[in-house]
Amino acid sequence: MDDEVRKIFSKFDKNGDGRISVSELEQMFSTFGSKTTSDEVKSMMKHIDQNGDGYIYLKEFADFHGNDAAAGAGKEEEIRDAFDLYDLDKDGLISVNELHIVLNKLGEKCSLSDCEIMISNVDADGDGNVNFEEFKKMMAS
Template identity: 30%
Template structure:
């Protein structure tokens, strides 16, 4: 059951990064899944999105997002999830320093959601860089992605 809760927390965090007014654009779901290191087939994803977004509005709420994402998270256990997050972190920690700068994180977040303004980004960064070091280490990154 604990894994289920961790999954929900992680999904909510990911959702909130992209959500405006309680819904997200379905086109961003593939970006979110990619960010979480999930492998999926575009056709499968689209079919599941279509099932969820019956009106074709191009938007889903958090519950819809969870139902869509859970199709791809089924087999995931938290160890595999951690490996995938490590992998994602390594992509951005090109020098292998064990951390990324908040500037890099800001770029990642801005690229993930172009609706985030400077204040939104400042808020997210402040939440993640809890020690104010200007860098985000893997633990802080993990916490952001999983809520642990």
């Protein structure tokens, strides 16, 4: 398992008990300044929580963030949930600033220009943002 996934998981797992609760997930979104509602967080939890016990364990988190989250039909909701993590203002686009905020809150030290490069690598329509279709193509590749 990728050390990066473990590092991100531990940022969400605030109390260090090896699992992410709904409240920890809500707290992380709040930290990002996201306008994600409580119902959206619960829906996201339902998609990631494979065993249905109300918590996300590292393996479930890794599976969600792994390639299989983007593969095949029936995964659109999972991809949407991942997209929503970055779309802080819920305008349907991931901007350079949103990517920068989220990655830095996750402990990734990247500059605004690094984020501009990341966005430009995925931005097929050239508008300077990543829309859901562009994000979906990126996740599938």
